[in-house]
Amino acid sequence: MNKRNEKLFKAREFAQLTGVTVRALHHYDGLGLLKPSRYSQAGYRLYRESDVARLEQIVALKFIGFSLNEIKRILKGAAVDLATALRRQREAIEQKRARLDLAIKAIQRAEYVVAVNGQSSWELLAKIIGVINMQGNMDWTRKYYSEEARREIEKRAATIPPEVIEQSQRDWAALIKEVEAAVAAKEDPASDRAQALATRWSELIKGFTGGNAEVQRGLNKMYADRNNWPASTPKPFGDQVEAFIVEAMRCAKK
Amino acid sequence: MNKRNEKLFKAREFAQLTGVTVRALHHYDGLGLLKPSRYSQAGYRLYRESDVARLEQIVALKFIGFSLNEIKRILKGAAVDLATALRRQREAIEQKRARLDLAIKAIQRAEYVVAVNGQSSWELLAKIIGVINMQGNMDWTRKYYSEEARREIEKRAATIPPEVIEQSQRDWAALIKEVEAAVAAKEDPASDRAQALATRWSELIKGFTGGNAEVQRGLNKMYADRNNWPASTPKPFGDQVEAFIVEAMRCAKK
DNA sequence: ATTTGACTCTGACGCAGCGTAAGAGTTTAG
DNA sequence: CTAAACTCTTACGCTGCGTCAGAGTCAAAT
Structure with a gap:
């Protein structure tokens, strides 16, 4: 019964919380990467607390260079192993960096x-x-x-x-x-x-x-x-x- | 009259000389970035010495991170100034590198x-x-x-x-x-x-x-x-x- | 002369991650 | 009740080619 005092965010508001754009939210929704927990009758996306956490994870993983697909797999828990994934990702980025150095x-x-x-x-x-x-x-x-x-x-x-x-x-x-x-x-x-x-x-x-x-x-x-x-x-x-x-x-x- | 002893390259051959793919040559042709100096009757692309030089330039500029459009402008001579272009490009890449470092x-x-x-x-x-x-x-x-x-x-x-x-x-x-x-x-x-x-x-x-x-x-x-x-x-x-x-x-x- | 194998051509879709209208409905403050 | 401020869905654009698909060409071997 605490459903009613749980704050719901509309797209814009929610987007600003994490620094992404509304369009990005649409995109993630489309990809099935982050679906809002509810839609209003008019079809508006309604997000809540738990969604914030998820989006934060997405942003973080994006920051360290994972692709959206990889992130999807990762958040599904289908990732091999945390340490391994991190290491591989780091190595990949280090290579890119080396290329830029050249x-x-x-x-x-x-x-x-x-x-x-x-x-x-x-x-x-x-x-x-x-x-x-x-x-x-x-x-x-x-x-x-x-x-x-x-x-x-x-x-x-x-x-x-x-x-x-x-x-x-x-x-x-x-x-x-x-x-x-x-x-x-x-x-x-x-x-x-x-x-x-x-x-x-x-x-x-x-x-x-x-x-x-x-x-x-x-x-x-x-x-x-x-x-x-x-x-x-x-x-x-x-x-x-x-x-x-x-x-x-x-x-x-x- | 030395037209006849000038060697002409077909796509594959020409591509291998510079390490690009045939598809890339098509692409450059389409963009107007590098057009072969001649086409055969069957529509085959025929390149020659001078084209090699041009392609080399393209590859070089690509290597240092210019986009194909930029390269096009540059090779048209529409670039501001050589030193400036180089400096700007370097700064841009240095920023990317900094991002990767993060x-x-x-x-x-x-x-x-x-x-x-x-x-x-x-x-x-x-x-x-x-x-x-x-x-x-x-x-x-x-x-x-x-x-x-x-x-x-x-x-x-x-x-x-x-x-x-x-x-x-x-x-x-x-x-x-x-x-x-x-x-x-x-x-x-x-x-x-x-x-x-x-x-x-x-x-x-x-x-x-x-x-x-x-x-x-x-x-x-x-x-x-x-x-x-x-x-x-x-x-x-x-x-x-x-x-x-x-x-x-x-x-x-x- | 013909078959074969190696090339070549022109479309055209695909990918990554959204940006950016376009056109239309919704909510909200005044 | 209206206008401003949001929201939605579609869908094309961008970068630099990779990758078929379907069809024509060329040179050598039969």
Whole structure:
């Protein structure tokens, strides 16, 4: 008999309590995710206390990235196990985060290049980002190039003399090796030698417009195959080399 | 007259060069983002070198998070300014990343709670995450509570005795203050005193199931208003308090 | 010349999570 | 009693393709 003093909420009011929209409530209702405990004669949705709790759960689970379907399963109690679900979800999000980190890095490097090269053209930029995507994974880039792609590339390299391609590959390899040496020797990024390296670096990027279509294709084949990449790919140098060059460029242009 | 020795690519071949799918090429064609330079009589798409470059640009820009429409504008040269576009994009992505960081943190804390409380129930979990979302922003939580929400809460607190609510609020406030003090005193998280605090912390979380609907509503009002929150909200203690408790729990259970 | 296998084309629906009208009925304060 | 403020149901829009379905094309093998 305490039915009558139990407060019922209409859609708008209820929605505001939890910070969702009325439309979202409709949506949840439609999905069977959260049905109001009653409907008025006019068809108005009427929610009460217990519904508040449920909605709160939904919002919370949404916040940590579960999809509405997953939430539905979870709230039905059909979830495997709490700890496991949480862990998996966290890992999934951490991966997304890692992906964003990559993008941010790429943009930062692009920003540097633009800053150094002035109003660089968009076409150039694309190449650069291509190179960027390559950089961190140089190790098995070599793998890819040594196995089949290398021959594939040479086979299809009809329009452009292969020595141009191989030259640029050698150029990069040589430069990176020198930078690695500089890093190992703890050379000052502001030093003349480091500056020379930085200059060569941006020269190489610039020169990339010339004969790099084939290289790109090699990379692209590799990228197309990305689902087969091992999960954790070691980076023997990547980060340090990058940091060094970035620092050197900063010293130069500021 | 070098038309005839220029290599033309059909869809599949072309797609593989850049690691996209044929369907994607159709899509880009439909959007007018990348049209093949020729169609065969049968309607087959025929791409060539210059198209490769364009597609590479598209892929690169996609990688750093631009939408296809944005990319279209950009490649039309209708973009404001290269540096600006890059900076804005980076900021946008950094925000997304921050959002993910929040989610990760929330899950981690939930994992701790579950680890400590054993197979905690899902309902409880929602409350916990609610509290979690609150924690980091305690400072202006106070603001919200002191202004209007406080009275609102008391007004609507009919079903549950208000003293229960206020009690829990006081409990939390008191506990947090004590933890702050412990942090300031550089108390060892493994110490008996710290352990007592940690115990009280999880007790409070458990007890939250009892009389906390009103508190949640306050939080929810606040959350509903989240668009008006200041961009950078200072956290006078949050992180340290949290770290302390987490450490203390770790010491206890391991 | 033809069959086959590998490709290609054009629709068109599907997904996730609501936003956003459109058109129509309901409740409530004045 | 009216006007404002809500509510309801439909249903398309958005993002970036994946995934059939049905039909035509092309190159090599029979």
